[in-house]
Amino acid sequence: MRIADIIEQFILSAMQEDNTIEISRNSLADYFGCAPSQINYVLETRFTLDRGYKKESKRGGGGFIKIDRISADTSDSTRLIIESVGSELTFRRMSQILDRLKQDKIVSKREVNLVKAALSDDALSLPILSTEKLRANAFKSVLIELISEKEGK
Amino acid sequence: MRIADIIEQFILSAMQEDNTIEISRNSLADYFGCAPSQINYVLETRFTLDRGYKKESKRGGGGFIKIDRISADTSDSTRLIIESVGSELTFRRMSQILDRLKQDKIVSKREVNLVKAALSDDALSLPILSTEKLRANAFKSVLIELISEKEGK
DNA sequence: CTATAATTAGTCAAAGAAAGTCAAACTTAA
């Protein structure tokens, strides 16, 4: 049996209760007698966005890795939409999905506008060389939207 | 638990009343049994302009460190933030800015979480070849966040 | 008054404590 699968199972059962877990990468690697980077491998291949996991981490003293997930038994429309998005998404199609979520009162008008601002063609314009540049661009788009909202367009 | 975080919490709760506090660096370091420069570290990393804090200090007998919280509540201050963002932005810094906007009631907690989800490192993970792929990834992150919100995380 | 001592806070670099990256080596399944 692969160590990667064993670690995956361990994490899964540990977060079964409340869909969240905070681990220490080194301790976990130590516990399973593997390289610390093995933990990263498990996280990258098993606990992905596509599978409904959110990750967060911090280095240095008191560092950690935190994993959150949407509960496995959630079977509402939003979950279906994730699957339907696939690997590519035009702004037009995203807008349609957002508008529907708005109609269903799952998000507010303001929230729709913020997400549209963050993920517009302009905000995500490529080619961009780094994640930080991309984020700076997209975030400014969000801030401008906030000003617009406030000033009533 | 990090001593830096403990000191941060201490200061935060002490200045909760009227958004200001005056401390003695040495007394505080003494109280927490740490190096005085640890106080500077907390100030430099936690009480930054991005987070809405202004600092002032004086050395010598009767010296002090004064911290003031300044609120961002006009469109103008949002414009200033846009300028300060520059051409690159880490997730950590964006989170600080968003947390501040939240404190000043410019955005809701939900809106903060949606934008963080849309522009997280995972969401914008490069190398990605097209805007559509990028958007698909980022939007899934938003949808997962929506489900989490619904589940009352 | 002035020089010196005492009393603060500031700076910076080194050491320590985590997690992240990446490519080479190894395994396994098709």
Next chain:
DNA sequence: TTAAGTTTGACTTTCTTTGACTAATTATAG
């Protein structure tokens, strides 16, 4: 017999803690 998936370890980056040294301000002795 490859191609994809897995494992490992050397190296990097980030965050925290500490302490020696510096700078500014006030208090005091002469």
